[in-house]
Amino acid sequence: MTNPGHAPEDLILRHATGALDPAFSLLIETHLAMSPASRRLHAHFEALGGALLEELAPADVDPAAWNRALRALDTDGEPAVDLPKRKATHPKLPEGFALPAPLASVDIHHWRWIAPGVRSASIALPEHGASRAFLLEIAPGMTVPRHGHVGDEATCVLRGGFRDRDAHFGPGDVAQVDEEVEHDIMIDAGDPCLCLIAMEGRTRPSSWFGRLYQKFRDI
Amino acid sequence: MIGAVATQTVEIPDRRAVAESRLREASTMTLRTAPAALSSAEATSLIRRIAETQDRGAFAALFAYYFPRVKAYMLRVGASPAGAEEFAQEALLRVWRKADSFDPRAAAASTWIFVIARNLRIDRLRGERNIDGFERDPSEEPDAPPSGEAIAIMNERRSRLHAALAALPAEQAHIIELFYFEEHPQSEIARMLGVPLGTVKSRVRLAVQRLRAELEDLGS
Numbered sequence: 001m002t003n004p005g006h007a008p009e010d011l012i013l014r015h016a017t018g019a020l021d022p023a024f025s026l027l028i029e030t031h032l033a034m035s036p037a038s039r040r041l042h043a044h045f046e047a048l049g050g051a052l053l054e055e056l057a058p059a060d061v062d063p064a065a066w067n068r069a070l071r072a073l074d075t076d077g078e079p080a081v082d083l084p085k086r087k088a089t090h091p092k093l094p095e096g097f098a099l100p101a102p103l104a105s106v107d108i109h110h111w112r113w114i115a116p117g118v119r120s121a122s123i124a125l126p127e128h129g130a131s132r133a134f135l136l137e138i139a140p141g142m143t144v145p146r147h148g149h150v151g152d153e154a155t156c157v158l159r160g161g162f163r164d165r166d167a168h169f170g171p172g173d174v175a176q177v178d179e180e181v182e183h184d185i186m187i188d189a190g191d192p193c194l195c196l197i198a199m200e201g202r203t204r205p206s207s208w209f210g211r212l213y214q215k216f217r218d219i
Numbered sequence: 220m221i222g223a224v225a226t227q228t229v230e231i232p233d234r235r236a237v238a239e240s241r242l243r244e245a246s247t248m249t250l251r252t253a254p255a256a257l258s259s260a261e262a263t264s265l266i267r268r269i270a271e272t273q274d275r276g277a278f279a280a281l282f283a284y285y286f287p288r289v290k291a292y293m294l295r296v297g298a299s300p301a302g303a304e305e306f307a308q309e310a311l312l313r314v315w316r317k318a319d320s321f322d323p324r325a326a327a328a329s330t331w332i333f334v335i336a337r338n339l340r341i342d343r344l345r346g347e348r349n350i351d352g353f354e355r356d357p358s359e360e361p362d363a364p365p366s367g368e369a370i371a372i373m374n375e376r377r378s379r380l381h382a383a384l385a386a387l388p389a390e391q392a393h394i395i396e397l398f399y400f401e402e403h404p405q406s407e408i409a410r411m412l413g414v415p416l417g418t419v420k421s422r423v424r425l426a427v428q429r430l431r432a433e434l435e436d437l438g439s
Contacts, residue, residue: 009427010420017399018296018337022345043326044380044434049337050329051380052399058287059294062304069282072312073275 007031007038008154008174016045023131024154026123027174027198029102031156034172091121091135094194097159103196108135117142123196133198138162140192144185151200153177160193162186257284262328263321270318282311289336296340297402306343310336383433391426398423 008031014020015028032039088104091111098104107124114120117139125133138144140160154176161170163186169175187193262284268277289310293303313335321331384392393411397404408423409416 009431010424013395013398013427017404018341019398019404041431041434043330044431046334047327047330048380048384048395048430049399050327050331050333051384052396053288053292053333053336054329056288056291056295056400059291059303061287061290061307065286065304065308066279066282068308069278069286069311070275072308073278073315 007035007041008176009041011154011174011176012038012042013045016042016049021131022125023123023133023198026102026106026125026133027154027156027196030100030158030196031172031174033100033102034156094159094191097194100158103158111137131198131200133196136195136197138187138193138195140187141189142187144187153197153199156196158194158196160191161188162193163188254280254284257281259327259329263323266314266318266321266328266331269315270321278315281314285314285332286311289332292333292336292400293340295400298340306336306339310339313339380434383430383436386433387426387429391429394423394426395430 008028011020011024011028012032015025015032020028032042088107090099090104090108093099103123109122109124111119111121119137121135123133123135135158136155154174155169156174157169157171159171161168161173163169164175164184167175257280262281265274265277265281268274269281286307290303290307293306293310294300298306310332314332317335321328326334384395387395390412394404394408397407397411401407405416405419405423408419412419412422414422
């Protein structure tokens with residue numbers, strides 16, 4: 001059950017308009033797979049795109065366009081058969097936990113410990129973008145101390161949960177921060193918290209978390 | 220006179236059947252005067268004719284209406300005139316090839332075509348991808364043919380969308396529109412409103428929340 005207050009409406013809109021890069025697209029598609037309410041909103045935004053498309057003033061077109069289309073139909077054979085997809089590789093995941101479909105279809109690298117109780121696994125995106133995506137798993141009951149961020153960052157909870165300032169985030173919820181936010185995060189007791197994170201920039205998760213950790217040692 | 224010249228340029232000699240060439244001519248006529256309106260029900264029935272009988276006449280009518288609009292969309296989102304022409308061509312061919320996957324209960328024809336055009340653009344920007352957008356949970360897709368009632372609901376929903384957009388304050392409606400059609404919406408919004416880029420985010424969030432409220436008020 002996702003918390004309606006934690007739907008990343010602006011990212012859902014940007015996904016519907018086609019403006020998100022691969023890392024943030026994957027995060028939103030994962031969120032949509034977990035949240036029926038956000039799927040409805042996303043469908044509204046796509047429908048709005050259709051409505052706006054119809055309102056655009058038609059462009060001047062090359063009079064030969066239809067002939068070209070007809071020729072393409074004639075040379076068009078049977079619809080291309082999708083090649084059987086190679087099964088994506090994943091790191092070891094908690095017993096009984098299945099990745100939401102959008103995440104299950106991408107390759108995810110091995111777990112790497114980046115701090116005591118914290119490990120990350122990078123996600124191989126279909127192509128390079130300005131952002132990166134990775135899984136992060138943090139031990140139950142841990143506190144990630146006050147920290148800031150370099151760019152936009154979004155976290156989708158896959159399993160477990162955490163508290164950030166006054167809000168609680170559980171499976172399917174998305175927490176968004178930008179460079180102006182400084183916060184502590186308290187991981188729920190019980191299960192480790194498994195999250196998908198998309199972030200602007202090419203910082204490696206280890207140095208990203210190292211920065212948090214540095215901050216922790218400073219205070 | 221100009222009309223006659225244009226007709227000649229499209230009459231590329233080939234060995235096709237007479238019937239087909241007549242069809243082609245008819246549809247070039249339509250194409251030159253892009254139809255002003257195509258109801259959702261009409262578009263739905265055209266797409267189903269393509270799916271069921273590979274009906275080229277139906278495709279011609281859909282092409283005449285949507286090709287100039289998809290090209291306009293590609294131009295708005297930053298394609299060159301030649302690129303926009305090619306992308307629109309490819310988008311309409313995808314419409315032809317995928318017609319049997321169109322489900323009018325899941326989305327209106329305009330929505331479906333918008334998503335095809337949007338995904339095509341993403342594919343081209345990123346280099347080809349195999350994934351065609353967000354795949355809906357198959358369990359949510361009923362498999363009985365859509366009832367007239369379901370299609371009427373989709374039509375109704377479309378006019379509600381326009382109402383929701385119209386209910387927004389002009390500035391917010393403009394912000395939303397820029398998201399669909401500008402290559403760099405955030406910097407365009409910053410320029411338009413004369414506010415720093417950082418402020419844009421909160422303005423956008425406000426506009427989106429307002430739009431969401433409007434959409435939910437409409438109960439669609």
